[in-house]
Amino acid sequence: MAPAGAMSVIPALIFPGLALGTSGPNLLLTFGAAMTVMVMVSFCLRPMAKRMAAVSGLYSYTAKGFGQRTAISTGWSAVFGYALVAMASLLVVGTYLAEMLINLGVHLVDPKIVSLPIVLTAAVAACFLMVRGIRVSAWFTVLVECTSIGLLTVLMIVYFAFHSPEVNLGPVFQWNGNLDLLSVGIVIAVSAFVGFESPTTLGGEAQKPFVSVPRAITWTAVLAGVLYLLAATAQDLALRNAPASVTASPTPLSDLFSQASPAFAAVLDLGIAASWFACSIASMNALVRILFCMGREGVMPRLLGRAHPRFGTPSMAIMVTMPIVAFVPLAVILSGASPEQGLANLFMLGAYGYLGSYLLASASLPFFLRRIGEGTYVNWALAAVTCLALGAVLWTAAGVSIRTSNMQAFIYGGVLLASAVYASFLHYRRPQTLAGVGIYDETQEVDLFQGRPTQ
């Protein structure tokens, strides 16, 4: 998750006049709804995180709740989502760094010429950091995020300090009644939260996993939600007053600032790009973790389950997936498509993947609890409400996508179908392999009270 980058880029994508046309939904409402849905998902994941130290998160939970075949679909869905967000992140890095050069006064005939090598360099750098080990990249991520959030907050305060007389909160809370676009907006807004569930993959390594993991999931969703609500309000205000040339640009927030001070805008661009670079690393880390796990379990090529001999990182999975992930943003830039349209598409498509895996994992909650003999009515109700909300968002978004003859819903549907076919193949042909899916950190001898006091 890239809170700093997401709070600056994603609200602008939903803003009326950008990706969704002039009748786009209300920003604040969209983020509020997305936050509510994500907090509900976190409530569904919590009881499972309290009971099982999972190694690969949602995938492991679904395996325990619904069985291994559904887990395969959840895993593929999550991999799809992570990959798309990693692609989108690299594209943002390219777009914003090119914008930074322009703001610094470098004259570019065509921003493409710069974006291409930037995306390529970013992909190689991310690869290097990840193969060197998760520790390096985790600290790097935290540093970048904190700096960027601080920077953004300062810039926002400065901007509003200069423009305070024009601020009018009225339209921010207005509702234009377009439900279809609202759910498309929610799907994009959900991509800002993506990765909030990643603490669930750390169950095997955390100190007190049954305390820290559930706490981390809920608080990440709530804190990120609050941050986004503030950022969405601020940007709604700022962009509403902005001229059309700004709102139609691929980098609206930075254009807004460049009117006042190009240097300011350049700093902002750098912050946003760094945050998204960190996001691409985080998504890739989560992605290769699942692939590595699947490789180990034998439901993906064994090659992916190979660890680096010196750093102990899933280097094979990184090396195999990075070229694919880097290729798509390069293709988007080369094809000459507008970056904001490309971004909205990539985020939408990725969000389908996430929402699908969240839906399956949330739905598995009551089955998981029933399997271990701890089912309660409250959990059935919670899972039902969450799945209905997620399902409604997905359904409407898919409907809009089909009506506007957009391929997104079909692409994701194809992925789901392929995963189901593959899971059935495993079920009938290689049942032993399938039975090994969903490993978790089981109770060891040392965790038990040994029947005698320690001296």
Next chain:
Amino acid sequence: MSYRPSHAGQGPASNSLRILEIVARFGTGTTAKEITDALQMPQATAYRLINALVADEYLVRTSDLRGFALGHAISGLISAATPPTVPTAARNAITEFRSGNRFAVHLIMFRNASLRIADEDRDYPLQSSFEMLRNPHASAAGKLMLAELNDSVPVLPRSRLTKLTPNTITDSAQLDEQLAQIRCKGEASDINELEEGVASLALPVRHADGRAGAALCLSGPSERFDAICEHADAARHLALQLEPLLF
């Protein structure tokens, strides 16, 4: 099946403890259902308490996630509550040693950084046993334990350095210095520190891995401390003899 059914007005703390009792009684693999049935507790309450206990590692889930067993966090509680046991062979060796001298001979065990009286001399019972257990900095056995504790374990907080007699060491720097000496010499002593007029000498009884697990303590009137020290070699011999018997 029913075991001390719950009554109205009992709080989560006592319910948590009763869940532990049930798991201890029913053994490894006790299920959540068995616990709620036995305690006649609402399901949701029981599951919440059980998962809180699992989070703190007082309970662990068995590998199928259905059942529960006592976790390793419980061992600290158990060892604090159970009286130390001394095998008969060790007891006989100490009794034989007692008959050979006219001082009090006690065996004090170290548990979780506190002292436990394992075998008290019946002829010369400990006069200030409560003060000794409460103030390890004031007695020979206590200082031996503090000296042997790993450096990472925080030694007594300053507020705990109570002055029991004018000779009790209450300055932490001075205490640290003395603990260093004790580590060097491999024995500890106190003269008029715990109780006016009483002196004692403590020798370590070690585990196979070398850490001290108990102290063999000789005590008598302070003016006869030199005479106590004459028995040091014999006591050290006994301590070595006790090692395989106790640990």
